[in-house]
Each structure stands twice: as structure tokens, then as C-alpha cells.
Amino acid sequence: MEIPVYIVDLDLPPLQRWAPLMKDKGPLLVDLVDDVKMLITSLVGERVFEIIFNSLSKVATTLPYPFYEELVGISAFSELPLSIVTLYNIFYEALTLCTSIIAQDPNGQLYHGRNLDTGVFLGWDKKNHTWKVAEKLKPLTVELDWKKNGSTLFRSVSFAGYVGVLTAVKQDKFTFSLDKRFALNGGFMGLLEWILFDNYKQSWVTFLTREVLETAENYDEAQAKLSKTRLLAPVYFILGGTHPREGCIITRDRDNSNILTLGSQKTGSGSWYLVETNYDHWKNPPFFDDRRTPANRCMIESGQKNASLSLIYNVLSTKPVLNKETVYTSVMDVRSGQLQGWIRQCPDPCWP
Secondary structure: OEOOEEEEEOOOOHHHOOHHHHHHHHHHHHHHHHHHHHHHHHHHOHHHHHHHHHHHHHHHHHOOOOHHHHHHHHHHHHOOOHHHHHHHHOHHHOOOEEEEEEEEOOOOOEEEEEEEEOOOOOOEEOOOOEEHHHHHHHHHEEEEEEEEOOEEEEEEEEEOOOOOOOEEEEOOOEEEEEEEOOOOOOHHHHHHHHHHHOOOOOEOHHHHHHHHHHHOOOHHHHHHHHHHOOEOOOEEEEEEOOOOOOEEEEEEOOOOEEEEEOOOOOOOEOOOEEEEOOOOOOOOOOHHHOOHHHHHHHHHHHOHHHOOHHHHHHHHOOOOOOOOOEEEEEEEEOOOOEEEEEEOOOOOOOOO
């Protein structure tokens, strides 16, 4: 299923930017957050959820411009409490799983694609064999055309009411996706520091990525910003440019970075292509979630001569790279600015 397109006009006041989208998708967002509230309450208890809920009102007021103002607008148009809208917008810092691929063809042309997977541990539907949150996110998935001064600044695939950036292309500049990274000093630690100790000298991951998409003018500038800014949560940034070998996986903890560049390896990921799931490239993925090995096998067997958006789409459609948590697949071409996405289903037999 193809993804509907909406415009985000950055020339409008922040309070008004999401009005058309919320008019169409607001009821679906209400339906999703009702489920999320129920699931979180069942996991942590009603009292703990109330503490989290109340603290998020404070979190919202501390977010930098224009994010707080945009969340207030989304809250008004969706008729959801600001705390719930804030929770929805920081879910990356909690839990998402993904696969990203960059490939370079023999002529140096770069192609970028990703699966966004989420919903694990958030409600398994025994009857339909699906994750409840992943299924609720599918009708909220949208393509956004971000405009400034009447022209397209960049394009992204996102969720209605979500103001950060997870997947995007800035034509003739760079392509971008991010994958969750698990670490002991993870997103919950940063969130606690923000809430309990007023530590605002760190960036929310997807707010930083939006800032980079809005302001960076080339691959090098984007790479520098993504690799050096102190973060609230660990992450993998996958970045592609416009020239041969302009592709990298930036492995981030909250303060430091490790960068694997396209062409730095003779074989496998880091040669003519890059593959990132949710595990450090210098470590073996766990046996219970090894999407990397089948993705690598598909890329190697296909060969560089077949590098294309179609190849990346096909690899991302291979089980278990495609799985029950996959919400959407998207592919990007930096030269043309093409971004195309599809809402996915993984028919049984399919890895949960």
C-alpha cells in the first residue's frame, strides 16, 4: 500500500503547521494512544503510569523551539492531552527496531532504503498474529513534503503527529535514516536526566535529525552535526551523499561516535554497500534477531552491478528483514529527490 502525501509548511506559525494532517488523521492517533496507554499501564501499573504521564507535561514545556509549540498545536487539533502527544513524540527514545541499507552502483550512484520496525513487546494479537502498535501505526504513516519559502526543503516518511524525522531525503544534498541502538546508558537514562535533573545540554535524537535536515547543506555538514552533538539516547545514523563513497553508518552513544564509511572494507558491509540493523557492526548480531546476515547474503549474491532502488526494496522485502514489526519500507534517490514508501504486511510464516 502506498503512503499518502501531506505538506508541512515551515513558513506557518508552529501552532498551525500540523492542522491539515491532524484534521485527517487525528482520530486514528487517538485510537493508537488509547492502546499504548493501556499496554504501558499493564506493564508498569496505573500508579507508575500516572507519574510518567504527569512528568511529561513538564517535559513538553522544556522542549526547544519550535517543537513545544508544534506539540501544543497537535494537542489542540487532536484533542489529546499534551502529555500524551509528548509521549508519542519521544517513543524513539524508548523502543524501535529498523534495517537500513545504502548501495553504490558501478557508476558511483548511491541508493538508500530502510524498513521501520516497531511495536515489539507492545501487545501481541494472538488472533491475527500481529503486533498491535505496529498495526495501529500503519494508517498513521505519511509522506511529508517539508516546504520553506514555497519550495520543497526535504521529504520524509513519518507518522501523523510526529514532529521529528526518522527517514528523509534532501535532494542533491543527502539521504538519511536512523536505527535504534541498545546500550546500558540508553534513552531512559537521558530521559531521567532531562526530567529529574533538568539536564537540557543534550539533544533529542529525532529533533536533532530534523534540525540537520532543515539546516545542513551537504553530506559533510550533516555528518559532522550527527557525529558530534551530545544526545539523549544512543542511535545509529545512516547517511548517504551525492558523490561516490559518501555513505556511512554513524554509531553513536550519547557523547561519542564510530563511523563506518562506504568503501572502507574489501567485502561485506562497508564495501560497495552498508547494512545496519540494530547492533554494532563490529559485533555479531544475536541469534534471536539476526536480520543482518540474510541482508548481507542478498546484497553479496546480487552484486554491485545490480545496485538499484529495486535491489534494496527486494532485500528489505526478504524475511526476516521483513517481519511482523515492519510498519513501512522506503527507498530514496538523492539525485532525483525520489522518496517512495509502502506500508507493509508480512504474511505467515513470518518472524514476529
